[in-house]
Every structure is written in structure tokens, then in C-alpha cells.
Amino acid sequence: MLEEQLRKIEEEVCSWGDTVHYASVPPIFKKCKGSFLWDNKDQQYLDWQMWYSACNFGYGNKFIIDALKKQLDELPQLACQYLHEDKIILAKEIADITNKTVGMAGRVQFNVGGSSAVEDALKLARNYTNKQFTFAFYGGYHGRTLGATAVTSSARYRKNYGHFGDRAIFIPYPYCFYCFYKMKPEDCNLYCAQMFERLFDTEYFSIIDKQKDPEPGMIIFEAVQGTGGYAKPPEGYFRKIADVCKKYGILMIDDEIQMGFFRTGKMWAIEHFGITPDIIVFGKAFTNGLNPLSGIIARKDLMAHDIWGPGMTHSTFSSNTLGTASGLAVMELIKRENFEEKANHIGEYLSKQLKEIENKYPVIGYVDNLGAAIRVEITYPDGKTPNRELCGKIFDTSLNPNIQASDGKRYGLILDQGGWYKSTFTIAPNLYSTDEELDLGVELFEKIIKKFPQN
Ligand SMILES: Cc1ncc(COP(=O)(O)O)c(C=O)c1O
Incomplete structure (x- = not known):
């Protein structure tokens, strides 16, 4: 069915009471694998949220899906x-x-x-x-x-x-x-x-x-x-x-x-x-x-x-x-598998690069992590006052699957807006993320941040 038709039906018959509906236009997805999702138009998104950590071990994890299939038969x-x-x-x-x-x-x-x-x-x-x-x-x-x-x-x-x-x-x-x-x-x-x-x-x-x-x-x-x-x-x-x-x-x-x-x-x-x-x-x-x-x-x-x-x-x-x-x-x-090691590696690898971005862009007030739970505080240029509005704009922009990456492809980036002031990006990548996927996320994130005035 055409996307416009689907959206019209959704508007008419779906309650919005059962979702947060943060995105102004939530994508309609049709496929997921590992750290990625694909929408109806086959556009690719890197997921830095993994379904609020419900999916720590990657989308479509074969080992778990095989166990489920076996149970379906037995x-x-x-x-x-x-x-x-x-x-x-x-x-x-x-x-x-x-x-x-x-x-x-x-x-x-x-x-x-x-x-x-x-x-x-x-x-x-x-x-x-x-x-x-x-x-x-x-x-x-x-x-x-x-x-x-x-x-x-x-x-x-x-x-x-x-x-x-x-x-x-x-x-x-x-x-x-x-x-x-x-x-x-x-x-x-x-x-x-x-x-x-x-x-x-x-x-x-x-x-x-x-x-x-x-x-x-x-x-x-x-x-x-x-x-x-x-x-x-x-x-x-x-x-x-x-x-x-x-x-x-x-x-x-x-x-x-x-x-x-x-x-x-x-x-x-x-x-x-x-x-x-x-x-x-x-x-x-x-x-x-x-x-x-x-x-x-x-x-x-x-x-x-x-x-x-x-x-x-x-x-x-x-x-x-x-x-x-x-x-x-x-x-x-x-x-x-050693998920302690995997999560710590992801946390260290990402927060090191995100801290470099923090040093370049005044609207990033603070970066911290515990294992693979990483947070980026979006603030006014004073580095302290929470900037919910900007965080929301960055969130919406990141969902546009048109960010050009150095691998020649275009992606969207899935983020989540949290914190006491809804001005914090709470980043939770797939625990199986490769370094290339982490680099891709940092590249996309920086490209999005760059689009916004820093003063
Ligand atoms: C810490 C915590 N407790 C409880 C819940 C509620 O879980 P559910 O959405 O599965 O009802 C959530 C969901 O985000 C959560 O993060």
C-alpha cells in the first residue's frame, strides 16, 4: 500500500495513546537486521537506540530466532x-x-x-x-x-x-x-x-x-x-x-x-x-x-x-x-559470549569520539557513559542550560534518511530523547556493533550537529 494511504488510515484508526509519537513524521519500517532498520522505501537507518534496549543483542539475532522457531514446532x-x-x-x-x-x-x-x-x-x-x-x-x-x-x-x-x-x-x-x-x-x-x-x-x-x-x-x-x-x-x-x-x-x-x-x-x-x-x-x-x-x-x-x-x-x-x-x-x-567486554568497548570507543565532538560544538554540554549506555547532553552554548528544543530538532533531522556518509550511502540515525529536561540523547547501540558501525554513527551524528547554529 502507498505510504500516503497508510498514513491516512493511521491518522483515522490508530490511537496515539499507546506510543510517544516524538517524531513529527514517524518512519514506517519494514525490515531490520543487526544494527539497522529499513523503511518502506528501502532507506536505511542506523539504530542507536535498539528499541530502548529491548534489543541489546541485535535485530534478528539468529541464535535466538532459531530457538524460537524450534519452540514454534514443539x-x-x-x-x-x-x-x-x-x-x-x-x-x-x-x-x-x-x-x-x-x-x-x-x-x-x-x-x-x-x-x-x-x-x-x-x-x-x-x-x-x-x-x-x-x-x-x-x-x-x-x-x-x-x-x-x-x-x-x-x-x-x-x-x-x-x-x-x-x-x-x-x-x-x-x-x-x-x-x-x-x-x-x-x-x-x-x-x-x-x-x-x-x-x-x-x-x-x-x-x-x-x-x-x-x-x-x-x-x-x-x-x-x-x-x-x-x-x-x-x-x-x-x-x-x-x-x-x-x-x-x-x-x-x-x-x-x-x-x-x-x-x-x-x-x-x-x-x-x-x-x-x-x-x-x-x-x-x-x-x-x-x-x-x-x-x-x-x-x-x-x-x-x-x-x-x-x-x-x-x-x-x-x-x-x-x-x-x-x-x-x-x-x-x-x-x-563476553558482553561485559563488548559493552565496555562500545562505551569507551564511542564516548572518546563523542567527547571530541563535544570539544568542537558548544551545544554539546556533556558526554558520559557506563558501559554501552552513553549520554550526550544538548545545551545552550554555555554548556549547561538544557536545550530541549534543539534536542528535538536534532532528533527529527536525524530521522531523515538522507545523511550522506563517506561510504557513499545515505542513512538516517535513530536516536532517543530523554533526561530530566528531554534534552539528553540516550545512546544504546547494538552490543554486537562493529567499530565500522560505531564510526558510521559518529560520522552521521556530527553531520547532523553541524547543521545547527552553535551560538
Ligand atoms: C526502567 C523501566 N521500567 C519499566 C518500564 C516499563 O516497561 P514496559 O514498557 O515493557 O511496560 C520501562 C520501559 O521503558 C523502563 O525503562
Whole structure:
């Protein structure tokens, strides 16, 4: 069908409520492979976002697709109340790697989509603590179901949903470039973590009662915020938060939906920060985006069968066999290949070149990375004031698949606009990216930046 016809139908019958629709004219894609996408007119795009890290291991990854095809032939469907070997082994794989990496001996349960897994984590924590309230972070994103929205900080996303009862108590995340307290990480002495601890000083700060029993029973966080801008917390921050949580019996729910599965160079991003959470939530790259399977792993006592019994949560599709086959293939891939090395190489290789670009163009305020989670702050020429408008224009321009590259071909570049001010490019390349593909991305990115005035 002609593109104009498709767009007309889309305008008429598709809701825009289920997408962000950031691009003024979103491309219509028809093919993907490795690090690239092709649109209806066969125009090629390099993807620097990989579906918000749902596709860390490359589009059309043959190893995972083959496992899925095999499952299609053998056990493509099964009601979740019955068992199948893949479900059990997959849970064991997650339990083993979590024990090895963060020292948590846990049980695993599955669900569909990240937001539902977040709901499960919140329910589990409430069930265990008998408490309703949750701490969460400014800039945190946990999904769009009602519960997940209530612990997501954007007032726009939360408007009319989660304002009462369930709304989290939000605290500043240590996004040092845009520090909430306007301090400098060199000499702030983790002021934001100190302020968190201070909330527990007296009942008049609204958190504890006279017995020093806090009203909130849990804190939900992303070790590195995804949508919030890929900012990495300073050394010691999470250890300090964990100390306070331990002291007051607050469960730590680590949302690894976007940063898990080696985006930051580790299985779980929290590994960088030396603490053991009580619950970890995962999704996205768990199946390399081939199936919405998600899940949580929690301390065994939280999920003991007598206190978290059958049906505490349930979805018809929770341990669907196509999802578990893809998940098992991902776990196998992780054992066979060194994704820590791959992610670190990508991060170092790209950020070195992006920092050179930063030095040339005043509108690039800052470049940083943790593994292959790379961020570029777009600012006014002062190098500090966030420039959302320019970031949006660069984003739109990059989607035009007409950028001439030195290999003689033309490409578009897929970026994502995030951060507290929507002025940050959060860059997440395919973990199998070759150096040539990384060079191509840098070349395209610089060509786009050059088009805009620098003063
Ligand atoms: C950290 C985090 N948590 C939760 C979610 C929600 O996951 P889903 O979109 O699969 O519901 C996302 C999605 O972007 C995410 O990045």
C-alpha cells in the first residue's frame, strides 16, 4: 500500500495513546537486521537506540530466532498453570546469575511486559511489609499501568492516575550534571543521600512514627535511570541509601528493565554499585524483544510459598513458551559470549569520539557513559542550560534518511530523547556493533550537529 494511504488510515484508526509519537513524521519500517532498520522505501537507518534496549543483542539475532522457531514446532502454546521444562530452567538461570552477581538467593516469577512485572514487585513488597507506601526517584520511569505510573515521577504521565493513596514519595536521584540541590559531586559529600536519611529524623518529616517505624515499606529505583537520562550515580551513593533502608526495614526494588542484560556492561546495572537489592525487575532484552516476557526475582523469604501463594499475581501469558524459549536462548548467549567486554568497548570507543565532538560544538554540554549506555547532553552554548528544543530538532533531522556518509550511502540515525529536561540523547547501540558501525554513527551524528547554529 502507498505510504500516503497508510498514513491516512493511521491518522483515522490508530490511537496515539499507546506510543510517544516524538517524531513529527514517524518512519514506517519494514525490515531490520543487526544494527539497522529499513523503511518502506528501502532507506536505511542506523539504530542507536535498539528499541530502548529491548534489543541489546541485535535485530534478528539468529541464535535466538532459531530457538524460537524450534519452540514454534514443539510446544508453541501451553496454559501457564501447567509446567514446562523451559520455564523451570529459565527461572534457575536467572536465580543462578543473580546469586553469582549480586549475592541474592531468590525465587523467580514471570509476567508479560515491564509494567506488569513492576506491579508484581510492588505487590510482593506490600504483601511482605504490610505497608502501602513507596519511595521513588525524580526522573524514574517504571511504566504506564496504574501502579507503575504512581511510582513514576513525571507529573504529566501521572496526571489523573496515581495521585491518591498509591502515589510514591519522590526523592531526588543523583543526576549530578543537573543536581537537584545545585551542588558539585566533587565536594557535596553525597548531600542527596544525607537528605534522604534526614527524612527519618523526626515524625514531623512525615516518614516515621514515634516507634521509628517508617510509613513507606519499599523504595523503587533504577540503578542507572533509563528514560531519566542514563546518568550514573556517584560512588558510594547506593551504599548509603542501602544502609538507611536496612536500618528502617525498607525493601529495595531494583528496576533493571532497561539497564539489565549488559546495557551497562553488567548483567544487572546495580552490580556497579556494590549493594544487594531485595527484588530485581527485568524485561525488554530478556527475550531480545522477541516476546514481552518479563519477571521479578526476589529474596526467597519474600516469595516463600506460604506467604506468597498461588495466584498472588497471574497472567494468562505469564510463562508463555515462546517467551521462555527466547529467554533461555538469551541466557545461553550470555554464557557463551563476553558482553561485559563488548559493552565496555562500545562505551569507551564511542564516548572518546563523542567527547571530541563535544570539544568542537558548544551545544554539546556533556558526554558520559557506563558501559554501552552513553549520554550526550544538548545545551545552550554555555554548556549547561538544557536545550530541549534543539534536542528535538536534532532528533527529527536525524530521522531523515538522507545523511550522506563517506561510504557513499545515505542513512538516517535513530536516536532517543530523554533526561530530566528531554534534552539528553540516550545512546544504546547494538552490543554486537562493529567499530565500522560505531564510526558510521559518529560520522552521521556530527553531520547532523553541524547543521545547527552553535551560538
Ligand atoms: C526502567 C523501566 N521500567 C519499566 C518500564 C516499563 O516497561 P514496559 O514498557 O515493557 O511496560 C520501562 C520501559 O521503558 C523502563 O525503562
